[in-house]
Amino acid sequence: MGSAVTHAPATEDLAKGSEPRHGPVKSPRPAELKRRGRRENLAGYLFMSPWIAGFLLLTAGPMVASLYFAFTDYNLFDAPKWIGLDNFSEMFGDPRWRHSVQVTLWYVVVGTPIKLLAALGVALLLAQKRRGQAFYRAAFYAPSLIGASVSVAIVWKAIFSDDAVVDRTQQFFGIDAGGWTGDPDLIIYSLVALTVWQFGAPMVIFLAGLKQVPRELYEAADVDGASKLRQFWNITLPMISPVLFFNVLLETIHSFQIFSSAYIVGGGAGGNSCGPADGTMVYTCYLYVQGFENSRMGLASAMAWMLLVAVALVTAVLFWSQKRWVHYEEGGR
């Protein structure tokens, strides 16, 4: 920090000092600038070369290939055969595909809001400066790091199975549901619980946003006699709306792509199903089954592109809607 401050005037002097020397000799400047520009271009692309190679080889190329496969019948062994829109009509007519869409949408629509509400609620609690704040923040964040692992999925399956803790708690209240993981309709809620358990990642982002709200706003509101609820509604929420937007966008996109926990909690796609009566057959699970277990690479590519379209639509709607509810601070101070 200190060195930066002392350097600043020095460079300014240097720049000033060099200015007059270049001033009178006008002709070499454009040429030199051009040369320097070319050198910058060369350096830029040299530094970028790993990324550019990766982008062409592993992102752009595969996307084009995937789009082509989507219109073919391709089983990995024979050459892809062009079949036009057949994959798409098969997909839309497939009750299992529709079921997987339904399961995924339900997971996204139920899980994401609960997770974000939990994240915001706990962030508001932790935003109060109290002893142990850092400890709680770290402890609440920890599940986000391990939540996607196979280990946690195994533990989850155990906790939500028949006669385990959750079931016993329900039995205590007189409901015997027989465990969630064995029930085709309930098993998806164990996945919802798993994603809500990982509220720590968005919480940390909310906390960082809350810290940036100027104290004076609340002090002024206190003077005006505004209630805490009004302060939350009229100060906190607008001020953190960019962070809220970021969290909604990221969590929604991630939720659409859930795979490992659904695969493990559902007991793997062994025998081509995922969970009792396909209870955890989320979209990517079905994509995996069709592509890698049934060797229907063309159909799976068509499914992947439908997922991309869905995610792009959700992203576009969110970006469109942010004009109405996201308040970015104006550039000036």
Next chain:
Amino acid sequence: MSAQATDITPAPPAKGALRRRLPGSLAWHIGSLAILAVILYPVIWVIGGSFKESGDIVGSLDLFPADPIVSNYTGLADGIADISISTFFVNSLFLAVGSVIGIVVSCSLTAYAFAKIRFAGRNLLFTLMIGTLLLPYHVLLIPQYVLFRNMDMINTYTPLLLGKYLATEAFFVFLMVQFMRNLPRELDEAARLDGCGHFRIYWSIVLPLCRPALITSAIFTFINSWNDFMGPLIYLNEPGKYTVSLGLKMFVDQEGLANYGGMIAMSLVALLPVLAFFLAFQRYLIDGMATSGLKG
């Protein structure tokens, strides 16, 4: 005496404030502890369960058994399907360390170009990079598999590592770009005037100053690689090359019901490296996470 008297007079309101604040503080701690209990329950459960007899793990509500056993752990020495547990750990460690090196090198080079070099087409490439941040991985899954299959790289670690060396993880590029843009401009401008080339500036000035961002990226990469399940599931098909995640899945499929205790113990052991990293570096992880949201 009089001085003491004036000292005492402001005290009563302070006491009153303390009394008023105490219930709030108490409620805060009770609330936080309640959430902590829910968060930690599965972790405590798996620790306790790993010391129970297989038959007692799911049905019993006691967190810890009355007479703990260690056979679940000692049994792990037999390995899974004749493969030693340590094989899976070595494989996972190799992939994780390889990924970390790849990400730190390739993403910092890319980020330097975005943050510090003015070259034609920079804005377009930056937009493309941000676009890949939102791109669902599954669109690339099948064509990448076909590509690596055509190159005879199935059942090798190349498909799992190559992307890391080609800066395809846009999140880390983005994180480092944000960090590098916030470095004082004067430093590299001064170096330029002294005749330093870009590589010198990158290596001697920017990289050392970026340590926090590099550490954050490295730890996240390690943990993501360690937890990764789908990649190894698709590309590895020989148990000797399996990672810990796949080994664990194989354990579940082969002896999950017969040796429930062993499965729970193995689940916990598989988590230990991640938990250790978290305990050692939690500040870097949380700060890195927090800044990613603010500049979005």
